[in-house]
Amino acid sequence: MTWAELTIHEAVAALRRGEVSAVELTEAVLQTIQDRDPAVRAYLTVAADSALEAARTIDAARARGEPLGPLAGAPLAVKDNILTAGLRTTCASRLLENFVPVEDATVVRRLKAAGAIIIGKTNLDEFAMGSSCEYSAFFPTRNPWALDRVPGGSSGGSAAAVAADMALGALGSDTGGSVRLPASFCGIVGLKPTYGRVSRYGLVAFASSLDQIGPMTKDVTDCALLLNVIAGHDPLDATSLDWPVPDYTRALVPEVRGLRIGLPREYHGEGIEPGVRAAITRALQQLAAMGAIIEETSLPHTRYALDAYYIIAPAEASANLARYDGVRYGLSLRDGDVWTMVARTRGRGFGPEVKRRIMLGTYVLSAGYYEAYYLQAQKVRTLIKQDFDRAFAAFDLLLAPTCPTVAFRLGERLADPLAMYLSDVFTVTVNIAGIPALVVPCGLADGLPVGLQLLGPPGGEERLLHVGYALEQALGRLRRPAG
Amino acid sequence: MHLDRAHVEHIALLARLELTADEIALFQQQLSSILGHVAVLQELDTRQIPPTAQVIPRQTVLREDESRPSLAPDLALANAPETEENLFKVPPVFEEFPVTP
Numbered sequence: 001m002t003w004a005e006l007t008i009h010e011a012v013a014a015l016r017r018g019e020v021s022a023v024e025l026t027e028a029v030l031q032t033i034q035d036r037d038p039a040v041r042a043y044l045t046v047a048a049d050s051a052l053e054a055a056r057t058i059d060a061a062r063a064r065g066e067p068l069g070p071l072a073g074a075p076l077a078v079k080d081n082i083l084t085a086g087l088r089t090t091c092a093s094r095l096l097e098n099f100v101p102v103e104d105a106t107v108v109r110r111l112k113a114a115g116a117i118i119i120g121k122t123n124l125d126e127f128a129m130g131s132s133c134e135y136s137a138f139f140p141t142r143n144p145w146a147l148d149r150v151p152g153g154s155s156g157g158s159a160a161a162v163a164a165d166m167a168l169g170a171l172g173s174d175t176g177g178s179v180r181l182p183a184s185f186c187g188i189v190g191l192k193p194t195y196g197r198v199s200r201y202g203l204v205a206f207a208s209s210l211d212q213i214g215p216m217t218k219d220v221t222d223c224a225l226l227l228n229v230i231a232g233h234d235p236l237d238a239t240s241l242d243w244p245v246p247d248y249t250r251a252l253v254p255e256v257r258g259l260r261i262g263l264p265r266e267y268h269g270e271g272i273e274p275g276v277r278a279a280i281t282r283a284l285q286q287l288a289a290m291g292a293i294i295e296e297t298s299l300p301h302t303r304y305a306l307d308a309y310y311i312i313a314p315a316e317a318s319a320n321l322a323r324y325d326g327v328r329y330g331l332s333l334r335d336g337d338v339w340t341m342v343a344r345t346r347g348r349g350f351g352p353e354v355k356r357r358i359m360l361g362t363y364v365l366s367a368g369y370y371e372a373y374y375l376q377a378q379k380v381r382t383l384i385k386q387d388f389d390r391a392f393a394a395f396d397l398l399l400a401p402t403c404p405t406v407a408f409r410l411g412e413r414l415a416d417p418l419a420m421y422l423s424d425v426f427t428v429t430v431n432i433a434g435i436p437a438l439v440v441p442c443g444l445a446d447g448l449p450v451g452l453q454l455l456g457p458p459g460g461e462e463r464l465l466h467v468g469y470a471l472e473q474a475l476g477r478l479r480r481p482a483g
Numbered sequence: 484m485h486l487d488r489a490h491v492e493h494i495a496l497l498a499r500l501e502l503t504a505d506e507i508a509l510f511q512q513q514l515s516s517i518l519g520h521v522a523v524l525q526e527l528d529t530r531q532i533p534p535t536a537q538v539i540p541r542q543t544v545l546r547e548d549e550s551r552p553s554l555a556p557d558l559a560l561a562n563a564p565e566t567e568e569n570l571f572k573v574p575p576v577f578e579e580f581p582v583t584p
Contacts, residue, residue, distance in 0.1 A: 329562035347501030378534030434538030
């Protein structure tokens, strides 16, 4: 047992009681990184010096009796598409390999103000485009549960770091499942908040109408603690919601009697691995035994969601990524006129999946194709959102698998982009509709974690955390075998 | 859905991506396959359905028109590949402009 194995809430309590110092805790996490990351490769940058300095500052403040924030002394990891002032932020791209931000993202500023220690920056699929972490331009991350498996993507580094005790918790970003899929594959908790709940200021834009930052943690309590800190209005993000932020830890009550939980049949049909189905069924039986009312329902446009997503997300990406032109920051290949510079910088700086999506997005937005593809996808978006509106009129929340499969093997889906995209079939709907969803581990299939997904109405984070907590108390946390 | 090579090259030009011949061939095949898949959306009758561009209940957000601190020039230029007198420096712009084929 090392201090690195603690959850955030356990660590914060131990720090308050003086059982451990922030420096000792940070050193324990750094030691775990040194031991395990050569095999897992969750981190692109480990910020040992600045983390230890921040830990010393926290310890000194505590010694002086100063009031400390709710995360004081907790070493956390941040996905490397979220800006950290003075700490390299690469988006796992050659194009930003040497980019050092001059300011913090709003979420990072809030974490630091709450006393959290940024221990490092985690790997991802380049610009968060991918479902396996294999599209990192630098190296793939491996699943701590089985090193021949992917951790899921795109926030695979954050999930692997938390699952392997190389951070107490982490931030990821979720555009089509990028927090939830890796949380499911690595056996941890992951939340995609309501669109606008968490500021996107300083999150490197992928698909701006879908992107949202979310916590990735060892348990549901930690998820609520992190959400308390990062949620809330930010004048620097025009899409930030000005809704009040409750204390999410107050939602953590292990009682679900009378709650109405819908099972959308489109998420429970063909194509789900038997082990995944068995784990989800056990969780459902548990909820029913605890008094929840569980009924089947339907989200009839679900089958169109993945196709709509793979039009909308690349379209927005093609516009957002136009900024990487070699002029103001990042890679700049200057061996011709300015147009050669732009095209060559982008052609050589971006990896294959990013180029594929820019091409796809440019195509669906181009003259003559816009109506048939992009506009039609936006109309389908309306239909998908209406499906959810109707379902939430009848149910408190919906329950579904996160993915039809457990973590797949490295290399297995690289040759066929469509096979990779199918990993997202149960997660993209949430981003399309802008609703929140929480992934909670619910068991193992062939020794690999299965995460169930709770979907709520806009602003329904408390309800999700409430039911997630009740399930976690009933099922217990997943424990990774030693080694 | 089948994209021909010239069409892929045209998209690459619009996207300002210099691609190798191998990449053009690969994207020709992969984009055709992806576009074939997403064509399923065409089966929905959406004539009466309005498009959704964003999902939040907020309209254009304005702020007071007052000055406030902004990024200092040295910070704005901190990651620049090449600068001159507080400006981003780029290769010549007006020599030749690629036109759409």
